[in-house]
Structure formats: C-alpha cells, structure tokens
Amino acid sequence: MTKFVLPIFCFFAFSFESLAQHDFDDLYESNATFKDYIESNMADYQLFGKESVMEIEIKSDFKKLNSKKDTSKYQKAIIKYAFNDTVTIHRKIGIKARGNFRRETCSYPPIKLNFPKKKVKLDMLKSFDKMKMVGNCQSGSSYEQYLLSEYYVYKMLNILTDSSFRVRLIKVNYYDTGKKRGKVESQRHAFIIEPTKAMADRLARHIDENTSFHYGQFPPENRHLVTLFNYMIGNTDFSILARHNMKIIMPNEESNYILPLAIPYDFDYCGMVDPPYAIPADILPIDDITQRLFRGPCEPFEDYQPTLAKFQSKKKQLYDLIDSSNLLTKNTKQRMTGYLDLFYEILNDEKRLKKELGVNCK
Numbered sequence: 001m002t003k004f005v006l007p008i009f010c011f012f013a014f015s016f017e018s019l020a021q022h023d024f025d026d027l028y029e030s031n032a033t034f035k036d037y038i039e040s041n042m043a044d045y046q047l048f049g050k051e052s053v054m055e056i057e058i059k060s061d062f063k064k065l066n067s068k069k070d071t072s073k074y075q076k077a078i079i080k081y082a083f084n085d086t087v088t089i090h091r092k093i094g095i096k097a098r099g100n101f102r103r104e105t106c107s108y109p110p111i112k113l114n115f116p117k118k119k120v121k122l123d124m125l126k127s128f129d130k131m132k133m134v135g136n137c138q139s140g141s142s143y144e145q146y147l148l149s150e151y152y153v154y155k156m157l158n159i160l161t162d163s164s165f166r167v168r169l170i171k172v173n174y175y176d177t178g179k180k181r182g183k184v185e186s187q188r189h190a191f192i193i194e195p196t197k198a199m200a201d202r203l204a205r206h207i208d209e210n211t212s213f214h215y216g217q218f219p220p221e222n223r224h225l226v227t228l229f230n231y232m233i234g235n236t237d238f239s240i241l242a243r244h245n246m247k248i249i250m251p252n253e254e255s256n257y258i259l260p261l262a263i264p265y266d267f268d269y270c271g272m273v274d275p276p277y278a279i280p281a282d283i284l285p286i287d288d289i290t291q292r293l294f295r296g297p298c299e300p301f302e303d304y305q306p307t308l309a310k311f312q313s314k315k316k317q318l319y320d321l322i323d324s325s326n327l328l329t330k331n332t333k334q335r336m337t338g339y340l341d342l343f344y345e346i347l348n349d350e351k352r353l354k355k356e357l358g359v360n361c362k
Helices: 024-030 032-040 062-068 101-105 141-160 196-202 220-233 301-313 315-323 330-347 350-359
Strands: 021-023 054-060 075-082 088-097 111-114 130-135 167-176 184-193 205-208 246-251 261-264
Touching (some): 062 088, 130 141, 141 167, 141 220, 141 315, 196 246, 220 301, 301 315, 315 330
Antiparallel strands (some): 075 088, 130 184, 205 246
C-alpha cells in the first residue's frame, strides 16, 4: 500500500545556516545532509495524517486567475513554506481555476495545484501530480465559516469510514503579482483534498471512469453509508450511478474485494454548510437546501440496520469533532450541532425514519 507523503509542505527541525532560499529538488539533489534527512524521515511527513494547520504562500497572478477563471490551462505560480528559521523552500507549480458552479459564482474560485512530475528527483514524489485546493468563495468571516464547515463535513465522513477523501487544513498567504504592490495581498484558510489516485492506492484500489454500474453492485455497507451520510448533512447534489460528485474505485487484481466503492466529495452544497448561493434543484420536492431528502435506493428497511447502528456508534465522535474546534464560531457550532440533532431525532423515530427512507427513494 502506498503511503502518500509530501515533503514540500513539511517542517523540519534542523538548520542549514548557509542556505537561504531553495527549490526542493535542487536542495535534495545538491545537499547530502538534506537528502539523507528526507529519505530517513519520509514516514513522519504524511500530508493527510496530520491535524495541524499548515501555513504556505502561493505567488501568482491571482488578479488574472480570479477574473478569467480559465480551466483550460495552468498559469505559473510559486509555492513556498518555511523549512526552518533560516531556510525557505520554494517550488515552481502551475495553478488554474477548477469546479463548475463555484468557479462561476465565487470571487475566489477553487484551485487545482499542478506539481510538475518530470522535475521531481525524489522517487516517492514521482507519482504525485495534481491536487485540489478549496478556499473561501468570497471574502469575509461568514465565508470563512462556510469553508470550515465543509472541511469538518469531510472529517465527519472520515470518522464514519476510511473509504473517503482525506483533507488537510491550510492557511494560505496569497501573493498577487497582478497587483502593483509587492506584498502578500491576503491570508485565508483553505483545505487540500487527497488526490484520487492517492486515495485509491491507500485502499488498494484503482480509479474507474467508464464502467456502468447499478446500485446492487456496490456493497451494502458502502451504498447505504454514502446515501445516509448525504441525508445526514442535507446533500442532494450527488449521484452514485451518474458519478456526480462521486468517484468510483475498483479492486486491484491482488485484492480480495470484488465490488466497486463509491467515494463522495464536494459538500458545500448541503444543509449543514448552508452557504447563501446553495439552492435545491428545481426537480426536487424541497424549497430550501436545509430540508433533508433521502436520495438512496429503495431497499428493505431492515437492510439499513448495520449502517444505522454505525451512525449511532459514531455519534459522540461526530459531535466532539465540532465541539472541539477552535476555528468554528459559537454560532457555527450551534448551527451544525443543531442540524445534527435533527438527524438523530429522525434516527431514533423508527416510524418517521421508515417514511423518510421510503417516500423519495429511487
């Protein structure tokens, strides 16, 4: 199983007093001490195994990126992080706008980071390529809270299953070369999403882009958890079979698994986050994004019992995740836990739950 590591973002605890600013690959190739340290400590720097907030700087023409929001090609950028008190590591990358609705709606579109593979000297980084970064849609503290809410929704899914995308919270200093003043123009939180290939490798699987599936081909514990999780967070903006905000991964040949897995992502358009731009699709029988609507397959209620039991067993961890955050405001915590309260009220009312799972199932 491949462990996904990313030394370009990591912080180390020894000094190179004679060094000032370096590209990671140049430093790795030219400095034996640096190279030995990296190679002997790779296991300590798993990007998605840490909970601390990383701080980085991205330098690029954000004025151009934010105005054109071009998804067809990457523009030049430099990413930097503090190696220690005396050394700053930088890497030349490409960035471009990504996403559909948010790219058209937001002043600051989501970004895809492209790390050129051909120049990578370290073998363990050669499979690393592109990574999605989600930032604030608009400026202001309220949009910061929407972003953090979505981040914690990803973390809630991580609590319920390992078959999910991992995320890492970062604080980004944006240095806009498109503006005259040469300084960091803004600092905002963002989060990066585990690349699909890295997620699939972690689960001993590979990505499937083209095979047609029906619900019955997905393991019950997978299809039930995905649909009930989206019901819990109030998300209707997904489809397993149409692969809308969904990745499908298949077992590797050496794996004992024989069925595909559905892995959901992109949770801003849900009631638990509730951003002002999110509205339900016209075809749905709900008027507000905070109204829950079950979008799973029609199956006997008894078949859902193992998954319902999992939601009950993980209840405390889900609440603790929100309550323990020092980034969410008191109002955001109350809104998210209140929304969770309503979900567990339904779970504890068998008659109501049977109706919810049966009326709008597919």
